[in-house]
Amino acid sequence: MAVLIGLAPVILFELGLRVIDWQPQIVLRDPFVDFQNVRPLFVRSEDGQNWGTAENRLEYFQPESFAATKPPDEYRIVCLGGSTVQGRPYSIETSFTTWLELSLQAADPAKQWKVINCGGVSYASYRLVPILEEMLQHEPDLIVVATGHNEFLEDRSYAGIKQLPDSVAGAYRGISQLRVTQWVHGLAAPASESSSDQDSDVTSRNMMTTEVDALLDYRGGLAKYHRDDDWQQSVVMHFGYNLRRIIEMAKSAAVPILLVDLPVNLRDCPPFKSEDTAAVSDADRQRCEELVTEARERFSLDRRKAIEKLELAVDINPRHAGLHYQLGLLYFDDQQFVKAKQHFQIAVDEDICPLRMVSPIRERLRQVAAITDTPLVPSRQRFEMQSKGGIPGQNWLLDHVHPTIPGHQSIAAELMSTLEAMEVVSPRDDWQVERERRYQAHWETLTPVYFERGKQRLEGLRLWSEGRAKKLRGDVKGVQDSP
Numbered sequence: 001m002a003v004l005i006g007l008a009p010v011i012l013f014e015l016g017l018r019v020i021d022w023q024p025q026i027v028l029r030d031p032f033v034d035f036q037n038v039r040p041l042f043v044r045s046e047d048g049q050n051w052g053t054a055e056n057r058l059e060y061f062q063p064e065s066f067a068a069t070k071p072p073d074e075y076r077i078v079c080l081g082g083s084t085v086q087g088r089p090y091s092i093e094t095s096f097t098t099w100l101e102l103s104l105q106a107a108d109p110a111k112q113w114k115v116i117n118c119g120g121v122s123y124a125s126y127r128l129v130p131i132l133e134e135m136l137q138h139e140p141d142l143i144v145v146a147t148g149h150n151e152f153l154e155d156r157s158y159a160g161i162k163q164l165p166d167s168v169a170g171a172y173r174g175i176s177q178l179r180v181t182q183w184v185h186g187l188a189a190p191a192s193e194s195s196s197d198q199d200s201d202v203t204s205r206n207m208m209t210t211e212v213d214a215l216l217d218y219r220g221g222l223a224k225y226h227r228d229d230d231w232q233q234s235v236v237m238h239f240g241y242n243l244r245r246i247i248e249m250a251k252s253a254a255v256p257i258l259l260v261d262l263p264v265n266l267r268d269c270p271p272f273k274s275e276d277t278a279a280v281s282d283a284d285r286q287r288c289e290e291l292v293t294e295a296r297e298r299f300s301l302d303r304r305k306a307i308e309k310l311e312l313a314v315d316i317n318p319r320h321a322g323l324h325y326q327l328g329l330l331y332f333d334d335q336q337f338v339k340a341k342q343h344f345q346i347a348v349d350e351d352i353c354p355l356r357m358v359s360p361i362r363e364r365l366r367q368v369a370a371i372t373d374t375p376l377v378p379s380r381q382r383f384e385m386q387s388k389g390g391i392p393g394q395n396w397l398l399d400h401v402h403p404t405i406p407g408h409q410s411i412a413a414e415l416m417s418t419l420e421a422m423e424v425v426s427p428r429d430d431w432q433v434e435r436e437r438r439y440q441a442h443w444e445t446l447t448p449v450y451f452e453r454g455k456q457r458l459e460g461l462r463l464w465s466e467g468r469a470k471k472l473r474g475d476v477k478g479v480q481d482s483p
Contacts, residue, residue, distance in 0.1 A: 030126055030245075032238050033156060033206040038130045041118065042138075044068060051138065060121045060211055062092045066114055070139045074112040075104075075424070078135045080128045080246075081146035084262060084401055085119025087408065089457035092117045093446060094405045099412035102442060106435035107416070107427035116140075122212040124150040125242035132246055136253045142424065143250045144377075144415070146260035148357040148365055149401050151239050153214040155224070156206040158234035216353075222467025225353040227275050227319075232360070240364040247372045258418060259369050259376045260411070262401070263383035264356040266344040267332065267393030269400040271321035272465055273352040280317050288313045288323065295330070303334055314343075321350035337389030344391060355465055356400050377418050379411045386410070399461055409439070 041061065042051040045068075052065040070076060079085050079097045087095030097117040104113040116138075118131050125147045132143065215221040243259070250257040276285060295309035310327040317323055325347035331340035349358045357365075362380075369376040383397075384390040396407040403411065419425050463469070 030129065030242070032158065032241070033126050033208050035130070035208050035210060037210045039210065041131055041134055042066075060123070061119070062086055062117065064092060064117050066116050066138070071112055074114055075141045076139060077101075077113070077115045077142045077144060078118060078132075078138075078140040079115060079144040079146065080118045080131055080135075081260075082119060082123045082150045083121045084149065084403065085117060085146050086121065087117075087119070088121065088402050089398060089461055090405070090450065090454035092119075093442075093450065094408060095119065096403075096408040096411035096415065098442070099409045099439070100415050102438045103412055103416050103435050104419075104425055106438050107425050107431040109434075111425075120212075122150050122153050122214050122217075123147075124153060125239050125246070126208075127212070129242060129245060129249070132249055136249065136255065140255055142419075143246075143255055143257040144260065145243075145246060145257065146262055146379075147243075148239070148262055148361050149264075149355065151235050151361060152232075152354045153216065154208065154212065155215055156208070158231065158238070216464055216467060217469055218471050219469055220467070221469060222273060222353055225273055227278075227352055232354075232358075236360045236364055239361055240368055243365065243368045244372065247368070247374055251372075256422070256424075257374055258415070259365060259374055260415075261362065261365065261376055261378055261380045262357060263380045263392055263397065263403065263407070264348065265393055265397040265400050266328075266341065266348065267387075267391045268397075269356075269393075270325050271347050271351040271353075272355055272400075272467075274320050274322040274350070275352050277317050277319040284316050288317050288320070291316075292323070292326065295326075299330070303330065306330060307334065319350050321347045321352065324350065332389060332391065335389075337391060340389060341391050353467075375418055375422065377411075377414055379414050382410055382414050383407065398458060400465065402458075402461070 039056060040054055041057055042064075043054045044050070045052055045065075049068055050065045051068055053061050053063050066076070067074070077100070085095065085097065086092060087097075092098060095117060097115045097119075101113055101115040104111075104115075116135070118135060120127065120131070123131075128145065128147060135143075215224045247257055280288075291309045291313040295306040295313075298306040298309065307327070307330045310323065310330060314320075314323050314327055324343040328340045328343035328347060331337070331343060345359065348354070348356050349360075351358075366376065368374070383392040383403075387393065387395055396410070397403055416425070416427075420427060
């Protein structure tokens, strides 16, 4: 009773702030990174009728446009993310954003639907914040965020950042959601700071280039990656922070927002770089090589014995991503799908060059969605349900993260289901028939040149992910295709 009496003023103040719907001012500045220059993604056309992609952003974004004056019956959806959103290795024309727009037009032609693709090559969550800030000025009705693959592409430090234990971090997240906490924080650290304070604070943060400066964009970039658990934890924390900030920005502007759980290629993409477990000796390493050789020799004769050999190798060297991937392949071939998926996922998580969403990033995505009550579109689960053993591979993905064109259509279908559940759209009867007609009509507009360019980009992506970029530090041009 004494505790309740003591907390009564805080509880009443919290209720009062909620009754008047007090909202904290959103601080757009990232405490971890800052940018040398932020340029607008869209500029007005010469006649002033449309907004179009700025010419100086076309290295990382594809041409996109929308009406400068929003029509009264238009429902405008803005999609943010990396090259998966953009539709790489192809382009916007076969991205899920186009298939979603066509689906919405088929489901409810009485409304004008516009889906704006803001997918940037290699764009991580922290680079999406300025894009969202800009797009909120263009009257969006819905924000869709599909991110998580690109968080490890750019080099940055997190000196002085301390990791909280999960129990403490969970309690802190809960307390930080209270309006009272946010109100007190606003008093202690007002958003309106002097320019001198901002300038002095910038020196303690990572100064990022105007556009992406990925390690793999340069010759020898793969060699820069090494196992660093502390750095990875900081990257995951930064991802969660940016996700929360993106959601708060949208909600502060009274714009609904969706998050997308992106699929990854587990089965047909080996790790990009493996390193031995720290405690492995030279003798252990040699023993692992012998076990791998023995497993390969026994595979066609005694598959179970081959699996046993690789299991022993994994026990000796448990953090070697390549060993887990090979063991996953053996389990998959032996129809042991649960174990296969487990080892494929470990191979992704232990990849020294993580170009696919790792489990901690995905878990933080799910946590943030749950804490903020933000819908999470289960695209990854849809891909798993449509794959043998629940393990996606080349059946739905062209490389490590980029979906096939049917894969993009599958993501669009999952988004349609979510929008229907949210009552954003109420599809008419037999609307799927009209959708297929529109799909076919759109497909016929795509030329052979379009697909040939996609094949060329896919080959560029392969070389890039293998660390075979030719760009040197100091080059002005030469951006490589990346996720």
